[in-house]
Amino acid sequence: MTRSIIEQEVLDRVLPTDAERSAAQEMGNKLIAAVYEVAGVPAMMTGSVARGTWVRGDKDIDIFMLFPPEISREELQEKGLAAAYAVVEKFSGTAEEKYAEHPYLNAVIEGFDVDLVPCYHVSSTAEMQCAVDRTPFHTRYLLPKIGNLREDVLLLKQFAKGGGVYGSDHMTGGFSGYLCELLVLAYGGFSEFMQAASEFRYGEVVDIEKYYADTKIVRGKFSEPLIVIDPTDKDRNVAAALTPTRFAEFMELARDYCASPSPQYFVADPPTQMGMNEFAATLQKRGTAMLAVRMKTPPYVADTVVPQLRKTMESMKAMLVAEDFQIHRAEVSMGAENSLILFELLIARLPEIVVRSGPPVWNHENADRFVEKYLMQEQFAGPWIEEDRYYTEVLRKYTTAESLLSDKSKILSGSLGKHVRQVMEEDGYEVLAGVDVWSLEFSFFLSAFFARSSHAIRKLREIRGGQE
Amino acid sequence: MTRSIIEQEVLDRVLPTDAERSAAQEMGNKLIAAVYEVAGVPAMMTGSVARGTWVRGDKDIDIFMLFPPEISREELQEKGLAAAYAVVEKFSGTAEEKYAEHPYLNAVIEGFDVDLVPCYHVSSTAEMQCAVDRTPFHTRYLLPKIGNLREDVLLLKQFAKGGGVYGSDHMTGGFSGYLCELLVLAYGGFSEFMQAASEFRYGEVVDIEKYYADTKIVRGKFSEPLIVIDPTDKDRNVAAALTPTRFAEFMELARDYCASPSPQYFVADPPTQMGMNEFAATLQKRGTAMLAVRMKTPPYVADTVVPQLRKTMESMKAMLVAEDFQIHRAEVSMGAENSLILFELLIARLPEIVVRSGPPVWNHENADRFVEKYLMQEQFAGPWIEEDRYYTEVLRKYTTAESLLSDKSKILSGSLGKHVRQVMEEDGYEVLAGVDVWSLEFSFFLSAFFARSSHAIRKLREIRGGQE
Known part of the structure; x- marks a missing residue:
């Protein structure tokens, strides 16, 4: 599909420059070498930088340090953090510990926002010991497939950013980068996906590797509005964090854009502040x-x-x-x-008066207690019987x-x-x-x-x- | 059961005097004779006066004029009203037409409150043509049975009056006179009934003539809180007009009275007026x-x-x-x-603002119409998507x-x-x-x-x- 002028102009704006590309690659290589140097384990770049699918100006580099699966979780955490700190020190960066399933280091190194994450070096997702072990497989899966679709991925990411539905954190509940890449891959391009998305319904299924015989089985297993089977793990929905609201918003954005495209769909609203x-x-x-x-x-x-x-x-x-x-x-x-x-x-x-519901008259003991308590009250009405229950008016607590x-x-x-x-x-x-x-x-x-x-x-x- | 002093004192107050008795009987006889004279049909006294179960001071006489079942409903109404008017004229009374299933005359004659009701003279309730045809059977059924229980009936009626639960009209939703009589008959006396009533539960069944094999069948047929099968018509619940609230109130009155009797239970509250x-x-x-x-x-x-x-x-x-x-x-x-x-x-x-719920986003046509309508509104927020639906804030109508x-x-x-x-x-x-x-x-x-x-x-x- 040929690019529209609008889309070409967006790409001119968001495609990483050659200089950016080589700087990121170089930084990544230096970090991988540093990990090996300080911890004696291999490491890999993951995420959009590794796959060449990042938006110009993004400075996020994810380095996964691959520790042998034999060591314990405690050892992994300890050695991982120690290695990460050593790497940061080596580059004279600044770092902050963060907590996901286990702690990792978020560092600023030479202007890049670097995550240094320890994980187990497993040979298939079946051998995963913790959730982060899966991430390297995403890059291994996508890298050989996404080459011709990089521009499409960038368009989708920028469209999602413009529409405020990019990011799988809980605050946003939107589309992750990996999800955008899989969707472009599944539909063969940005425009193709947008056309499809504008007709989406709740319980849409995308199963690239055809792990399941039909969509009914998938819908029996997953209940989210969009179900994208992880090609590296058939038991995982990549779109699990996408909320129904963001899903519906995206569909409406896609529908509006397909009906009448505008460059403004690719521009994020600047947040406004109220005095x-x-x-x-x-x-x-x-x-x-x-x-x-x-x-x-x-x-x-x-x-x-x-x-x-x-x-x-x-x-x-x-x-x-x-x-x-x-x-x-x-x-x-x-x-x-x-x-x-x-x-x-x-x-x-609210006014001070409120109706308090008492016990059913059949419950003689509680009924007597209720009546006894409110019998001689002067302030408001009651107690009275309505249907089979006592009620009375009392002073409202709040x-x-x-x-x-x-x-x-x-x-x-x-x-x-x-x-x-x-x-x-x-x-x-x-x-x-x-x-x-x-x-x-x-x-x-x-x-x-x-x-x-x-x-x-x-x-x-x-x-x-x-x-x- | 011997009467308590409280109950004896109540009876001293509510038992009709001999003079009252003979005056009512005499008035009834004169009215029956007058009906025969003006319309050539028999008549009978029904209600509490006929059965000797009225409370002192009550002046209600019910005269049912028994027309042959062959005549049409129109004829019954016409002849019935004509006869009633003729009777009233004969005694120089005043009259007002009332409407139940068909019109009847409510008259004041020599200080009595007289209802003159036309009905069909049928030989069993199976042949009834309208609801009022049933009434004479109540008197025929009770008259031979209630003789020894008249004082008990009066006590129950006065207790119900004192407790504000006497009267089967829609305003009260309480106990009718006939219902009081049947209950006293079923339990063998006032005290016996009061003991039973204080332990009543929803769906209580009283089936004097044992028309039904067990209470389950009765509860399958009737859903009211108290089910008293009419001895003259097994398909009718005499307590059908008794509301759940009045039923529960009566039970509580009975329970309180049994636990600690007082003459005040037999005294109706004077209504109070608010300036x-x-x-x-x-x-x-x-x-x-x-x-x-x-x-x-x-x-x-x-x-x-x-x-x-x-x-x-x-x-x-x-x-x-x-x-x-x-x-x-x-x-x-x-x-x-x-x-x-x-x-x-x-x-x-309330404040002027309100959230209006719009169509689901899946309904593209209505969604577009909703968005179009509220898109450029300035006043409040919206439209927005939440889950799968559009919403917006608008001005509250009221x-x-x-x-x-x-x-x-x-x-x-x-x-x-x-x-x-x-x-x-x-x-x-x-x-x-x-x-x-x-x-x-x-x-x-x-x-x-x-x-x-x-x-x-x-x-x-x-x-x-x-x-x-």
Whole structure:
């Protein structure tokens, strides 16, 4: 398929330059040699740099250090980290430990963002001892196949970046680089894939190596909206981290692009930031009640913390709803220092009265206890019988959503994320209301919250806006 | 069983006097003779007066005029009403037509409240042509059996009156006189029945004539909480009009009475009335928002109108809840002039913003239409995709519950009671808010609404209050 002018112009912008290419390759080779020098084990470059499928300007180099499978996990971690530190020192870089299944080093070396990851040197995925052992196989699989499709991969990656659906971290829940490469490979090109994607349905199956006899079997095994069987491991869905929302957004982006292509689909929206005055004016206009719970960010990666923040938010939402506070919208944000759980409520203050449901009349013992407790109350009505149960009116425990969120023992009784709970227990948390919800740290997040639109819509709006 | 002092004192109060007895009997005989005279058909006294089971001071005489089964329904109605009017004229009484399955006359004659009801003179319930044909059989069945149990029946009736659960009309949903008689007959006395009732469960079966082999069959046929097979018609549950609430209330009254008897259980609460100032103070204390819909009362009996008011209330409740207005409590009242549907809301005003749910993204045509419609909106956020569906924020249609209830075409689009709808369509309706909800006509109803307590509880409270 010939490239459109739009796509050719995108490629002119995102194809790595020759200088970039050789610099990255050279850096990779030096790192591999250094690993051998300090640890006596082979290493390989993985990821997009290794496969020549990176977007111009990306400076990510992934080096996997291949340790013999005989050593223990402890030894692997210990030797791996030691080797990584030695490599970083050798190049006078700076490093930070990160935690996935086991610790690895994220370093800045000569301007490159380098991950130094220890793994086992196994001869097939069947012998894998941990998840990272799989990564080298991805490069081994793709390298001989992706040569002619590099430009197509770059177009898809840039399209996904432009549409805000690139990245398989939990914050994004979008398309990983490996997934983009497999999809281009499966459909034979960028345009071919885009046409197919614009007609996708939930439960779409892509099985390049035809491991399964039919799609029914695959759908019985995997439940995600997009199922791309890993050619290096038939029991794994490469698109497992893709959320239903991102999947649907991508389909709409693809549909819009196919119907009316524009270079703007390949341009990522710059994030916008909201000042305190603008925040206050927005609250005024919306007429809702804003509340937020702010806590220190637990010292773990986003893939660990963000799902925990979501779980915590769901628990708080359920408590608010159970106490009659109706939620308009809610969202979480993980910042470097603090994390925020944001609630936008229809109403944050309720009358003092509430109906309390008592035991069924058939339960004589509890019925008597309930009646005894509320029999002589003067304040409100009740007790009364309705159908087969006692009820009474009592004073509402939480007349404001703020007082509920501030009740630490109540909040901590919920089903919270482990590390989030730990931080809330040990360091406490703040409940912010109204304009106090705003802070510089969350000014981007709050702006995105109020502007909430799918990327597909934002693209359309930019394009329409540009036409008018 | 010997009578307790409490029960004996009640009987001293409620047993009809000899003078009452002979006056009622005499009046009945005169009416029967008059029916024969004006219409040439036999008649019989039914109901409690005929069976000697009425409470002192009751002045209700039911006369059933027995027309030959050969005549048509039209003829029965025509001749029946003509005969009734002739009888009333003969005694210089006053009369009002009422409507059950067919019209009958409710008259005041020499101080008695007389119902003159035409029915077919059939020889068994199998030959019944309309529901009222059954009534004479009740008297024929009970008369020979109830003789020794008259005092017990009176005690039960007075107990039910005291507890607010006497009367099978739709407003009360309680125990009819016939039901009280059958229950006393089935259990062999007042005390015996009270003991049994205090241990009742949902789906209790009383089958005096043992028409059914076991209670399972009965429960398969009837679903009401209390099932009393009519000895004159095995396909009828005499307790069909008893609501679950009244059933449960009676059980609790019986249980309380058996545990600690008091004469107060046999004394009906005088209804209390609430003045406008008290109403305003109550609203203030409760902090809720009161709204009411007031319309003319349709010209039908309570058994027709009250269920229609309830149906209308349910329709309005569903609309309010669908528009995010949370209801604390709601109730209806049928007055002589006007009827009222009362809503007590947690909040009656909401912010202008609301999330509108759009089509699934898979429905390309509707998705495009939705996006097109909301794409360039400035006011709020959206559209966005969540899971597989489009959403957007829009202006709320009803920011106050009052504006929703005032939207006549919206309200009339609901599932309303037939005659209530007719009145609302033709004569309109008013929406009242806050202190304007109060009017003299509903001052008793509003008092009961706010004092809401089961009769069982009120009795207990009176008794406790008296002890303190």
